[in-house]
Amino acid sequence: MRYQSGFKGLLLAATLTVSSNPVAFADSIRAVGAPLDALSNTAAIVEGAVKENTYTFDRMAGPRTVAPLVEVITDFGRYGDRTLELATLGGPISEKQELFIPELPQLTDETRYLVFLTNVDWFFSPVVENYVFRLEIDPRRGTDVLIAPSGHVVTGLSEAGLEFSEEPVVDTQVDFSRPHARFPLLKGAPELLATAMSKDDFLVAVRGLLSSAPLQGEFHSAPARDRVWNQIPTEAAPLR
Amino acid sequence: MNRKNIVAGAVLLSGFLMASHADAFGFFKCSGNEMNWNDPFQMVRNKASFPPGSGSESSLKNAIGRWNGVQGMADMVSLSSVTNPLSFIETGDGQNDVALTNRNLIGGNNGLTLLIHNLCVLSSSWVEADVLVANDLMPGHVAEDSLMTDSQRVTFLHEFGHVHGLGHSQHFNNMRTVQPRPVVGGTNETVDVLPDDANGGRFLYPNGNFEINLFASAQRKTSGDQIVLNNTGTKTFCSSGGATITLNATVGNNGTIPLTSDQRWWVSTSADAHSVGQGIQIFTLNNTTFAAGSVSQQTVAFKMPALPAGTYFLFHGVDGIPPNESRDDDNAVREAVKIKVNNC
Numbered sequence: 254m255r256y257q258s259g260f261k262g263l264l265l266a267a268t269l270t271v272s273s274n275p276v277a278f279a280d281s282i283r284a285v286g287a288p289l290d291a292l293s294n295t296a297a298i299v300e301g302a303v304k305e306n307t308y309t310f311d312r313m314a315g316p317r318t319v320a321p322l323v324e325v326i327t328d329f330g331r332y333g334d335r336t337l338e339l340a341t342l343g344g345p346i347s348e349k350q351e352l353f354i355p356e357l358p359q360l361t362d363e364t365r366y367l368v369f370l371t372n373v374d375w376f377f378s379p380v381v382e383n384y385v386f387r388l389e390i391d392p393r394r395g396t397d398v399l400i401a402p403s404g405h406v407v408t409g410l411s412e413a414g415l416e417f418s419e420e421p422v423v424d425t426q427v428d429f430s431r432p433h434a435r436f437p438l439l440k441g442a443p444e445l446l447a448t449a450m451s452k453d454d455f456l457v458a459v460r461g462l463l464s465s466a467p468l469q470g471e472f473h474s475a476p477a478r479d480r481v482w483n484q485i486p487t488e489a490a491p492l493r
Numbered sequence: 494m495n496r497k498n499i500v501a502g503a504v505l506l507s508g509f510l511m512a513s514h515a516d517a518f519g520f521f522k523c524s525g526n527e528m529n530w531n532d533p534f535q536m537v538r539n540k541a542s543f544p545p546g547s548g549s550e551s552s553l554k555n556a557i558g559r560w561n562g563v564q565g566m567a568d569m570v571s572l573s574s575v576t577n578p579l580s581f582i583e584t585g586d587g588q589n590d591v592a593l594t595n596r597n598l599i600g601g602n603n604g605l606t607l608l609i610h611n612l613c614v615l616s617s618s619w620v621e622a623d624v625l626v627a628n629d630l631m632p633g634h635v636a637e638d639s640l641m642t643d644s645q646r647v648t649f650l651h652e653f654g655h656v657h658g659l660g661h662s663q664h665f666n667n668m669r670t671v672q673p674r675p676v677v678g679g680t681n682e683t684v685d686v687l688p689d690d691a692n693g694g695r696f697l698y699p700n701g702n703f704e705i706n707l708f709a710s711a712q713r714k715t716s717g718d719q720i721v722l723n724n725t726g727t728k729t730f731c732s733s734g735g736a737t738i739t740l741n742a743t744v745g746n747n748g749t750i751p752l753t754s755d756q757r758w759w760v761s762t763s764a765d766a767h768s769v770g771q772g773i774q775i776f777t778l779n780n781t782t783f784a785a786g787s788v789s790q791q792t793v794a795f796k797m798p799a800l801p802a803g804t805y806f807l808f809h810g811v812d813g814i815p816p817n818e819s820r821d822d823d824n825a826v827r828e829a830v831k832i833k834v835n836n837c
Contacts, residue, residue: 429613
């Protein structure tokens, strides 16, 4: 991780590349509850490895933590590149302070992921809800399994929902002295990894769900340009 | 809840299984030190989002009141007397805001809390929190025997956990990542701080006080990490009794000391018979000990007593420790199952 080597320099060197295409596939985002909801919000499901998170800052897009994925392969949907940058809102906003949004998924350095890329005009995170899974090899089977952002392994996927192990396999508590450090496996992880659904079985289950909720739209690699990071419009509840 | 110690009429047949856990909460660190607020802080309401007397105002006040209601945890958050008349909230201005907004503007989330902290060197603390909640959520009461996935009250309680500096934790708690989240029993407020949440609050802001409180819940967490109802559907029996019934049951201790209590199950034709005296007791289990700050999920099996024909609501209650409980209205829950008794 490259961390805070001078915020002014970081500001000047703001490297966030923003698409000039403001057209969104969809102008509304539904609450993501069940997997079918997630799939209907997904443009592509890809795998890749994060090497090292970096920070950027843009007057409009704000502070971003950028997780660059390399060796990207696309399991479903349309995504043609071999690299991908996931720029989540959050990071240093000055030389003294940092923005952090607990609801947004955090990707750690030197970690492989399977990611559901959104098909909407996103601003906070390009990931569909918390559908970003760390890939870890189950040493007993030699196969990839999925670990959810909560630190629990995925044990099942159906139309009804995702199922997870009762206990976590990684400690997901963030220490801001090393905010992108790969989460360590907990004691007992090998036993839990052995109970996890394999990545291959997960993808088979996804394929089965796609007949009900096919992927649609395309992924926009940059956040929406019609927003300002530090001003969020309010809107009272509609009259019921 | 000051119930008499009625002798059980039914007989425990076979299983009494109980599982519990403790101290499972998430928080954030700087160089190994927990991050929290240095001082109590105020939240500024967006004026249009919280009309006086509205459901959204009630949801917000409930969340703040429930967190401040955790005994053993210092009161950290309060509502400012001033309101924000603008049509936006600003992050990074040093003011803690809370507002409703269109779901589209918070990435499809039910709620979003934007936290600012001092850069971490050896230690760090939170200095600003802005809370935004989707305006299409339902602000009303959450029924004790339901699995609600669009509750504004639940969302506010969750986001104010983040405001205090708690992270996600997948247990029988409010800091779970997604709804449904568990609620407590009773006809009053069901959205409350649960044991793991309270443990986290006491860890970050300890004030040395203790709390005594047991509650019953109609929900449970499965081994697949999902929140489900303990019992559902309709169970049919003969009026002569004698058949075996197997029930799931949940009791939480969101206090700071272990408590030993009796548990009772009763039926009533009234949906609001939250006192055993308002129904017909069908089973009792004496002297169960519930560890401090934990949730106990049980499975009990017993023989049904003779009952008049009819369709009943089923209640599960845990005796309180009167008069010391911090809440006395969450000790009994209506389970999401009906008991049908036929003449036979």
